[in-house]
Amino acid sequence: MPAKPDSKLILIVDDEARMRRFMQMNLDLEGYRVIEAENGMQAVERVRDDLPDLVVLDVMMPQMDGFEALRLIREVSNVPVIMLTVNADEDSRVKGLDLGADDYVTKPFSPRELASRIRAVLRRFDATSPVDKGMIVVDDDLQIDLNKRHVIVRGKEIKLRPIEFKLLYHLVTNAGWTIPHETLLAKVWGHEYRDETHYLRLYITYLRQKIEEDPAHPKYILTERGVGYRFMDFEKKK
Numbered sequence: 640m641p642a643k644p645d646s647k648l649i650l651i652v653d654d655e656a657r658m659r660r661f662m663q664m665n666l667d668l669e670g671y672r673v674i675e676a677e678n679g680m681q682a683v684e685r686v687r688d689d690l691p692d693l694v695v696l697d698v699m700m701p702q703m704d705g706f707e708a709l710r711l712i713r714e715v716s717n718v719p720v721i722m723l724t725v726n727a728d729e730d731s732r733v734k735g736l737d738l739g740a741d742d743y744v745t746k747p748f749s750p751r752e753l754a755s756r757i758r759a760v761l762r763r764f765d766a767t768s769p770v771d772k773g774m775i776v777v778d779d780d781l782q783i784d785l786n787k788r789h790v791i792v793r794g795k796e797i798k799l800r801p802i803e804f805k806l807l808y809h810l811v812t813n814a815g816w817t818i819p820h821e822t823l824l825a826k827v828w829g830h831e832y833r834d835e836t837h838y839l840r841l842y843i844t845y846l847r848q849k850i851e852e853d854p855a856h857p858k859y860i861l862t863e864r865g866v867g868y869r870f871m872d873f874e875k876k877k
Contacts, residue, residue: 646674647761650691651829652708653723665750671757679708686716693761695744695753698724698735706738713739717800719764721756723748729837736841741802759829764801766874775811777873781850781859783811785855788852797849806816806842807850810860815872817863843868 649671651662656677663673674689675742676682678700686694694712698705705722712720719741724731732743741760744753775783782791788804790797806827809818821833828838843862847854861869 646670646672647692648674648683648689649757650674650676650685650689650694652676652694654678654680654696654698658697658854662767666757668750669754669757679703679705679711679766681716682708686712686718689717690716693757693764694718694720694759696720696722696740698722698726699732706734708736709735709740711863719760721760727737732837733841736838739800756830759831762829763805763827777811777859777871780852783807792850793852795875800845800851802842802845803849806839807846810868810870814870814874816842817867817869819867823867839868 646842649666651659651666651673652675653659653662654677659675664763666673674685674691676685679702680747682694682696685691687788696705696712700708701790705724709720709722713717719773720739721742721744722740723734723744723746724735725746735743741763744756773784773835774787775785777783780793782790783876784791785808788799790804809826820836820839823866824832824835824839827842828835832838843860844854848858849858851857860873861871863869
């Protein structure tokens, strides 16, 4: 059955035609519209010209690997990106996430796993703040407009990725309470990610680098070792 015109558009990027056909066939069955690129430069062009809703990007490609392609994609688009890799070690995952990847799938993978990851990433990217709370003034150095998704740090607006803002949203709207690791992972990434603690550690680091004056000694996002994270109870300070 052909995909509907308003179905999500997925760009798959892999230098192996066989792998592209495999993914396209299975994503077609899931009801997605699918376009292809066989190398990194084509991927950047298709992101710019076709505006896909999500990119599935292979890491191991000749001439330009997936990491370099991701870096170039992030210069032109905030589209969610899932990396495909045969190397599942944490260093590779951190490198991709640090460049702006949204998730990883390790080869070989099943069609169901890839479809599940795509749905989860699209849910996160499409999600909006569930509660209208307006402007939150934490202190003189930090203000957060939850409606407009603006974050002002020491008088300057900073840019947060969608995942960073969603993580900050859940922390600041539960200020003073410790949120367990698995709860934050489920709320921000989805229930499928409750054990992916390295994602949470990495994005907490990103947030601290952007909002804390001294990320090594944070005053806003506090670690409760072995349990989770707690945003400072700014209401008590007022």
